[in-house]
Amino acid sequence: MGGYGDVQMIDENGLRVDGRGPADLRPVSIETGVIPVADGSARVTWGSNHAVAAVYGPMEAHPRKIQRQDRAVLDVRYNMAPFSTTDRMRPGFNRRSREISKVTADALESVVLLEMYPRSKIRIEIEILTAEAGTRCVGLTAASVALAHAGIPMTDMVVSVASGKINDVVVCDLNKEEDNYGEADLPMGILPNTGELVFLQMDGDLSPAEFQEAWDYNMEAALVVHQIMVDALKGGDA
Amino acid sequence: MSVSNDADGPRDNGRASLLVAPGDDLGVSEGHEAGHGVLMMDGRLRATKHGRVNEKGGEVAIEPFRTAYIPRPSDMVIGYVEGCTNNIWFIDIGAPFNAILPMSLGPGKAAFGGTRSILDIGEAVLCRVQEVEETHSSVVTMKGLGLRKIRSGNIEQVDPHLLGRLIGKGGKALSQLKEDTGCRIIVADNGRVWVDGEFDSIITVRDRLQAMSDDAKSTGVDA
Numbered sequence: 001m002g003g004y005g006d007v008q009m010i011d012e013n014g015l016r017v018d019g020r021g022p023a024d025l026r027p028v029s030i031e032t033g034v035i036p037v038a039d040g041s042a043r044v045t046w047g048s049n050h051a052v053a054a055v056y057g058p059m060e061a062h063p064r065k066i067q068r069q070d071r072a073v074l075d076v077r078y079n080m081a082p083f084s085t086t087d088r089m090r091p092g093f094n095r096r097s098r099e100i101s102k103v104t105a106d107a108l109e110s111v112v113l114l115e116m117y118p119r120s121k122i123r124i125e126i127e128i129l130t131a132e133a134g135t136r137c138v139g140l141t142a143a144s145v146a147l148a149h150a151g152i153p154m155t156d157m158v159v160s161v162a163s164g165k166i167n168d169v170v171v172c173d174l175n176k177e178e179d180n181y182g183e184a185d186l187p188m189g190i191l192p193n194t195g196e197l198v199f200l201q202m203d204g205d206l207s208p209a210e211f212q213e214a215w216d217y218n219m220e221a222a223l224v225v226h227q228i229m230v231d232a233l234k235g236g237d238a
Numbered sequence: 239m240s241v242s243n244d245a246d247g248p249r250d251n252g253r254a255s256l257l258v259a260p261g262d263d264l265g266v267s268e269g270h271e272a273g274h275g276v277l278m279m280d281g282r283l284r285a286t287k288h289g290r291v292n293e294k295g296g297e298v299a300i301e302p303f304r305t306a307y308i309p310r311p312s313d314m315v316i317g318y319v320e321g322c323t324n325n326i327w328f329i330d331i332g333a334p335f336n337a338i339l340p341m342s343l344g345p346g347k348a349a350f351g352g353t354r355s356i357l358d359i360g361e362a363v364l365c366r367v368q369e370v371e372e373t374h375s376s377v378v379t380m381k382g383l384g385l386r387k388i389r390s391g392n393i394e395q396v397d398p399h400l401l402g403r404l405i406g407k408g409g410k411a412l413s414q415l416k417e418d419t420g421c422r423i424i425v426a427d428n429g430r431v432w433v434d435g436e437f438d439s440i441i442t443v444r445d446r447l448q449a450m451s452d453d454a455k456s457t458g459v460d461a
Contacts, residue, residue, distance in 0.1 A: 040304065058306055058334035069373060072334075111260075113286060117306075118373045120334035148260045151304030153286040155277065156261030193261040193284075233288050234257040 007181040009166045016178065022171040025161075025221050030142075030232035032149045040150025042232070044142040047175060048132035053142035054125045055150040061121035072117035076105040078139050080128040100136045101126075107140055107160070107189040107199035113153040122152060133179035134162050137187050140199070145229050155191075157229055158198055159222040162187035163214035170210050172217035186214045192226035195219065258285040264298055273299025303454075307332045307398045307428040309376045313367040314385075316393060316430035317378065319360060322353040329363065332395075332428045335374050339365065343379040345387055362388040364424065364432070391422070391434030394447050398429040400454050404447070419443050 009017050016022070026047030035041035038054035061067045066075075078100040082089045104126065112122070124146065126139040137160035144157040164174045166182040174182060184206045189199025206214060258264070264276065264283035272278045275287035276298050285291070289302035309315070309331060317329035320336055327339040341353065345363075348356050357363065364385050365378040380386070396404060405412045405425060416423050419442050421435035433443045 039306075060335050117334050120374070148288045149304070151287055151289075151302045151306065153275065154260040155279070155284065155286060157259065191261070193263065230259045230262075233259045 007177075009178055009181065010169055010171075014169075016166070016171060016175075018175055022169060023217055023220070025173045025224060026175065028225055028228050030145055030228055032145060032232050038146075038150070040146045040148070040152070042142050042145035042149055044138050044145070046134065046138045046141075047173075048130055049135055049138045050129040051135065051138040051142045052127045052129060053139065053146040054127075055122065055143075055146045055152065056125075057122040057150075058117040058120040058152075059123070061119060066121070067119045070118050071114040072112075072120045072122055074105045074108055074112065074114070074124060075121050076101045076108070076124045076126070076143070078104055078126045078128070078136070080131055080135065084128050084131040100139065103199060103201070104136070104140050104143060107158050108143060108147065110198045111144075111154045111156050111158055111191065112147065113155065116153055122147075133174050133176045134187070136160070137162050137189075140189055141225060141229065145232060148229075148233055156193050156196075157191075157226065158189045159192050159225045159229065160187060160189045160199065161218045161221040161225060163217040163221075165204065165206060165210055165214070170206075170213040170217065172214075172221055184210070184214075186211070186218070188215070188218045188222075190219060190222040192222050256291040257289070258291055258300060259288050260286055264291065269296065271297040273297040275300030275302055302399060305397060305399045306334060308374070309333050309337065309367045309370050309428070311367055311370055313427035314364070315367060315378065315428040316362060316364055316388070316424075316426040316432060317428075318362050319357050321359060322357070324351045325353065327353060327357055329365065329378055331365075331367070331376070331378065332430065333374070333376070335376065337367065337376040337378045339363075339378050339380065343368065343377070343381055345380045357387060362393055362432075364388055364426070388432060391432055392440050392444070394431045394433060394444055396429050396431060396447055396451055397454070398427070400451060401425060401427070401429065403454065404431070404450060415443065415446060 029045045031043045034043045035054045040055040042053050044051045058072055078097050080089050082091045124143050128135045140160040163172045163186050164182050165184040166178045184204030186202050262285040267278045267283045277284050277286050287300045287302040289300040292299045292301050315331045317331040319327050320330045321328040325341040328336045329339050331337050346356050365380045366382055367376050368379040369377040419439040421433050421439045421443050424432040433440050
């Protein structure tokens with residue numbers, strides 16, 4: 001949130017800078033099996049965001065101190081490629097990627113049946129190839145599809161969508177300009193079959209009514225994205 | 239939602255081999271048992287894996303497209319030696335955990351510290367799972383008929399859930415494959431297949447296994 005509230009990003013017809021209405025998602029497409037050597041993989045294209053997720057395992061957890069006697073551990077690594085942004089990203093782990101890896105693992109832990117693989121590890125690699133706002137949502141969605149593709153048992157797939165506020169209007173799925181100059185951002189991780197929430201962050205301020213509106217947008221968008229995820233699994237290379 | 243949430247769910251829609259994704263609703267649980275890849279939650283059945291629904295004798299199960307091998311006692315497996323200590327070998331059997339092969343269950347006796355002179359790292363062995371603990375740690379043995387170090391041939395890998403298809407009813411498909419190619423073939427329960435014979439025949443077997451895996455994974459074909 002850059003906080004530049006005076007930057008006009010919604011025209012008189014209520015359309016946003018990229019021509020979308022407030023409730024519209026960017027185009028989303030998902031492909032499975034993009035990394036043959038991985039046990040499961042998925043590529044998600046969401047607007048100009050491109051994310052690839054690969055799942056390896058369950059495998060023996062090393063070092064042994066990370067093993068849990070009663071369940072598996074998720075080892076999530078979220079990384080943005082140096083060329084993914086207009087300013088070159090410094091390669092390697094940083095505070096932001098560490099935070100996103102952590103919240104992604106926390107969200108996925110609530111759906112993966114970890115107790116079926118005690119003392120083992122499931123490795124999830126998320127690589128952002130092109131970034132255009134909302135990469136944590138795209139990464140989490142890609143990881144969900146890759147886990148399902150790898151045959152890891154889950155109670156549901158996590159769909160992650162963000163809504164936010166620009167020029168005092170609540171809109172769904174912020175793009176780069178809206179993310180940079182908007183007033184608030186509300187990414188959520190949703191289990192579409194039950195409507196449960198496994199991940200929520202908020203950046204900026206929203207009134208209770210605005211929060212509810214953003215919530216509703218996310219819930220509706222999650223159903224749309226979930227359908228695309230299911231179609232990719234059922235009609236993809238499987 | 240990809241599947242209907244009515245009382246019967248999509249299971250009874252007359253589609254014998256419905257494709258499902260994790261979280262998909264499979265209808266009411268009453269009168270049914272939850273099989274592989276299915277959970278009973280709030281009186282309903284729910285898929286936990288990506289695969290095809292299979293209903294047999296009141297049990298609803300998912301035939302998954304991908305599975306990890308989970309060892310069970312008495313499984314015959316092909317493993318690779320991953321490491322060793324003075325009196326134990328660690329065997330990679332393709333499961334989430336390495337199995338251990340104690341010297342007492344190994345192929346021969348060696349002096350304390352001489353494990354590598356009998357089985358070295360990287361070598362393949364045909365062994366049997368003797369014991370699986372609650373925490374999935376397993377012990378394998380090489381004491382038994384036909385269990386040995388593998389010195390020749392080639393080892394291929396297929397998904398463990400496809401072994402039934404590879405072997406066929408009463409071993410018919412496997413016998414046919416052996417007859418067609420003249421190869422010696424051993425199918426281990428962890429999805430590893432040992433093939434020995436003429437070079438061209440090994441290639442033929444490898445192609446057949448690959449074709450079978452591709453066929454099973456292509457959505458909409460039998461599987």
